[in-house]
Amino acid sequence: MTHEPADTAQQGLRLLGPLSPALRKRLSRSSVVHSVAAGTVLFEQGAMPTFQHLVLAGSAHLFGRSREGREVMIEIARPGDLVIPAAVATRSPYLMSARVLQPSRFLLIEADVFRAAAAEEPELAQILVLSLAGQFRRLVRQIKNLKLRSSSERVGSYILALSRAQKNPDRVVLPYEKNLIASELGMTRESFSRTLSALQDDGIVVQGDTILIIDAARLAAVSAPDPLIDLD
């Protein structure tokens, strides 16, 4: 993991692109680019934020851990996303830990500086508001998913959502290890595996990490997809 001057980063900065040059400069004076290897932990739940992380490339997986050590994935920050701005804005300890699963690059902005700038500069505040609002809405969808649907509905709807995101109506590639997807969907990997097998009677074929959608209508019939729960 290396440190470089902040302006080396060109991609993933579209979030800060609309900012005035003066404000960008103000932020970058207190920023550093951080390149991290797969497996790195960015921060642990319970810790106080010292930086506002912004994903430049790669991703950060955010997960919660129980006292006994069970872990569940809660969200994923992708290029252009702020990483848990809620903790930075409220000056409170992280409720989730962040881990990167692939080599990634982050812009680290000092928390105090970021907070102060957001409080004074409407353009940054606006970005922050939209980021927080988007993340909030994703969590609402997730809670509805967990409380209102069965395991197999969650899996089926997840595949349909992936197919939309990947713009391929009849073939989907799982974006992570099944392990992680299962925990994102609130079930064990074993249940996820079994559910996938079972759904092969309902319009899909599973081939390792790619899934062929044979009969989308049938899959939708058993999955009860819902635009107010599923993404896009």
Add this chain to the structure above:
Amino acid sequence: MTHEPADTAQQGLRLLGPLSPALRKRLSRSSVVHSVAAGTVLFEQGAMPTFQHLVLAGSAHLFGRSREGREVMIEIARPGDLVIPAAVATRSPYLMSARVLQPSRFLLIEADVFRAAAAEEPELAQILVLSLAGQFRRLVRQIKNLKLRSSSERVGSYILALSRAQKNPDRVVLPYEKNLIASELGMTRESFSRTLSALQDDGIVVQGDTILIIDAARLAAVSAPDPLIDLD
């Protein structure tokens, strides 16, 4: 349900208190106070927001509904809270419906006006950021609660959290119908009832809607309370 000029409302306005008089005026020109009876639906999931609601008195219960009509409570907006600013800020359809269970009063600010003011005025943006961040963090706690804990851990921790909130270490009054609490905790009313009975072997006594905490240590032992999941 009646309409009154916006400045009739004194309480619950502490959220907007810190704003400059000019900004308060700007908002109140496009606002109206709305007094609603118990049972009123403020808006339905799927609808586009037309107002930013602010709770002046009473509360609004926000719940998600599946296509088949099953409902689950997701959060509660209390006096001083903005009601789902995330939908207003992003100009997107509500993901939850809002219903009031007790006579309540709301300040309704036209959505466009609120959005524009938040984009231009740092002081309002700041309030909005903190409100969104707080709501985000509550949902993170809820998701960890759902994914990491068993039913009885959720109930036990809920009672302990109530006891802290009500500042009474040995006596707690359930704030809503058990029906609602169960759905907030992600279980059926039957399971909630049974879980409460079972917990009577672990340090509590249930008397209708009040619960006596006989042995807090014992209750904590079976509930695995966690400051990164439970409120305060």
Add this chain to the structure above:
DNA sequence: TCCGGCTATTGACGTGAGTCAATTGTAGGC
């Protein structure tokens, strides 16, 4: 006071999903 309606409780039952464990598949290292 009795009645009607609603909330809560309790029981019986079925099942979805977790746990534990054995096995298979697979990708990377030497």
Add this chain to the structure above:
DNA sequence: GCCTACAATTGACTCACGTCAATAGCCGGA
């Protein structure tokens, strides 16, 4: 090429939790 380590699958079993249904308790109104 083979071997190791880890991911994934599958099976057997258990049990927590939901469902359905009957009963009990409670509150307000006439």
